[in-house]
Amino acid sequence: xxxxxxxxxxxxxxxxxxxxxxxxxxxxxxxxxxxxxxxxxxxxxxxxxxxxxxxxxxxxxxxxxxxxxxxxxx
Amino acid sequence: xxxxxxxxxxxxxxxxxxxxxxxxxxxxxxxxxxxxxxxxxxxxxxxxxxxxxxxxxxxxxxxxxxxxxxxxxxxxxxxxxxxxxxxxxxxxxxxxxxxxxxxxxxxxxxxxxxxxxxxxxxxxxxxxxxxxxxxxxxxxxxxxxxxxxxxxxxxxxxxxxxxxxxxxxxxxxxxxxxxxxxxxxxxxxxxxxxxxxxxxxxxxxxxxxxxxxxxxxxxxxxxxxxxxxxxxxxxxxxxxxxxxxxxxxxxxxxxxxxxxxxxxxxxxxxxxxxxxxxxxxxxxxxxxxxxxxxxxxxxxxxxxxxxxxxxxxxxxxxxxxxxxxxxxxxxxxxxxxxxxxxxxxxxxxxxxxxxxxxxxxxxxxxxxxxxxxxxxxxxxxxxxx
Numbered sequence: 001x002x003x004x005x006x007x008x009x010x011x012x013x014x015x016x017x018x019x020x021x022x023x024x025x026x027x028x029x030x031x032x033x034x035x036x037x038x039x040x041x042x043x044x045x046x047x048x049x050x051x052x053x054x055x056x057x058x059x060x061x062x063x064x065x066x067x068x069x070x071x072x073x074x
Numbered sequence: 075x076x077x078x079x080x081x082x083x084x085x086x087x088x089x090x091x092x093x094x095x096x097x098x099x100x101x102x103x104x105x106x107x108x109x110x111x112x113x114x115x116x117x118x119x120x121x122x123x124x125x126x127x128x129x130x131x132x133x134x135x136x137x138x139x140x141x142x143x144x145x146x147x148x149x150x151x152x153x154x155x156x157x158x159x160x161x162x163x164x165x166x167x168x169x170x171x172x173x174x175x176x177x178x179x180x181x182x183x184x185x186x187x188x189x190x191x192x193x194x195x196x197x198x199x200x201x202x203x204x205x206x207x208x209x210x211x212x213x214x215x216x217x218x219x220x221x222x223x224x225x226x227x228x229x230x231x232x233x234x235x236x237x238x239x240x241x242x243x244x245x246x247x248x249x250x251x252x253x254x255x256x257x258x259x260x261x262x263x264x265x266x267x268x269x270x271x272x273x274x275x276x277x278x279x280x281x282x283x284x285x286x287x288x289x290x291x292x293x294x295x296x297x298x299x300x301x302x303x304x305x306x307x308x309x310x311x312x313x314x315x316x317x318x319x320x321x322x323x324x325x326x327x328x329x330x331x332x333x334x335x336x337x338x339x340x341x342x343x344x345x346x347x348x349x350x351x352x353x354x355x356x357x358x359x360x361x362x363x364x365x366x367x368x369x370x371x372x373x374x375x376x377x378x379x380x381x382x383x384x385x386x387x388x389x390x391x392x393x394x395x396x397x398x399x400x401x402x403x404x405x406x407x408x409x410x411x412x413x414x415x416x417x418x419x420x421x422x423x424x425x426x427x428x429x430x431x432x433x434x435x436x437x438x439x440x441x442x443x444x445x446x447x448x449x450x451x452x453x454x455x456x457x458x459x
Binding site: 044 | 129173174175177182184192193195196200201202203204210
């Protein structure tokens with residue numbers, strides 16, 4: 001993960017900013033997917049999905065579709 | 075002492091003695107009563123007003139059992155064991171919004187507000203949220219049987235009581251006229267007393283009017299002893315009623331709006347029932363309250379008082395002064411009872427106290443409660459003797 005993204009994620013965790021957590025973990029997942037690392041992408045997207053689910057964030061649905069499509073979610 | 079040695083309690087009030095000391099000072103009896111009196115019945119846990127919106131949750135440790143009441147998307151209230159099915163972590167620590175799901179703070183297993191297990195992150199390894207041995211359908215939250223009546227969330231922890239409508243049919247019928255929407259008064263209409271007594275003493279004191287002129291001299295001006303009557307429904311509830319309840323809340327004669335459609339009985343009448351085991355109700359033509367007795371230990375109880383009105387506008391600012399006056403009045407009345415219940419608790423350490431001699435005329439409602447407790451604790455064989 002890029003250092004700047006890592007720093008932003010830590011800050012979002014510290015601030016308990018759920019919206020930012022969804023965005024940043026999804027960003028990390030996208031980057032890992034582009035790099036061809038499906039396992040790592042699924043790891044980050046799982047975090048994005050959990051925080052989106054908890055917040056009732058509409059992005060949860062799309063994240064669920066992606067994870068399920070990879071056989072990572074029911 | 076034996077919890078089955080209750081034959082004197084079950085005699086008619088004129089010959090009976092009260093529950094023996096052990097029912098107030100013994101850990102063993104407290105545990106027995108937890109199961110037979112509080113977990114086998116419908117006990118009050120919390121009130122709906124504490125979780126007004128979907129996604130609101132209130133954790134309650136009820137006699138050591140971690141529970142959480144949750145308002146679902148359908149606006150219904152469910153009660154779950156507040157324990158994650160994974161590693162047994164407490165799920166909800168504080169009252170408030172849990173959001174769209176209940177997420178365990180440990181490994182982030184997520185449950186819907188209906189208790190279904192929704193996701194199990196990384197359960198099959200990093201980024202793999204499924205596993206053949208993880209059957210989400212069988213790993214939802216443990217739901218506790220619950221029912222809401224008069225905004226009180228009742229639970230039958232052991233799941234073995236009759237349906238609430240049957241269990242409470244008698245009192246529901248008695249107060250059918252009050253089956254109306256209740257509107258919580260707001261922050262000043264909720265207060266607590268942390269009292270050093272067994273929860274049953276709060277029930278017993280609430281049941282009877284005998285003590286009113288001595289402990290609550292202020293009532294003599296607007297709700298005198300001679301205006302009261304006993305209420306006894308063996309096996310269900312007991313308490314007292316008054317034919318005259320006319321406090322002056324406002325010098326200009328302002329009054330709260332009444333519950334609609336009440337009969338003339340309630341023009342000046344009011345009733346106060348201990349609904350067994352642990353909820354104390356009061357109804358008047360213009361307001362009502364519930365007191366939930368939270369048994370913390372054999373000698374410690376938290377009394378949660380919640381006051382309700384007949385119309386939603388009463389919670390607004392224009393009623394602030396009257397609402398505060400009413401809440402202050404009840405706070406004062408209930409506070410006057412604290413030294414009594416705490417004194418009776420200390421008195422139960424008197425080795426030679428025999429449970430107490432009842433006044434056949436005045437203590438019927440209290441004896442009614444004692445007999446109910448005794449019947450619940452009495453094994454069938456012993457009860458038949």
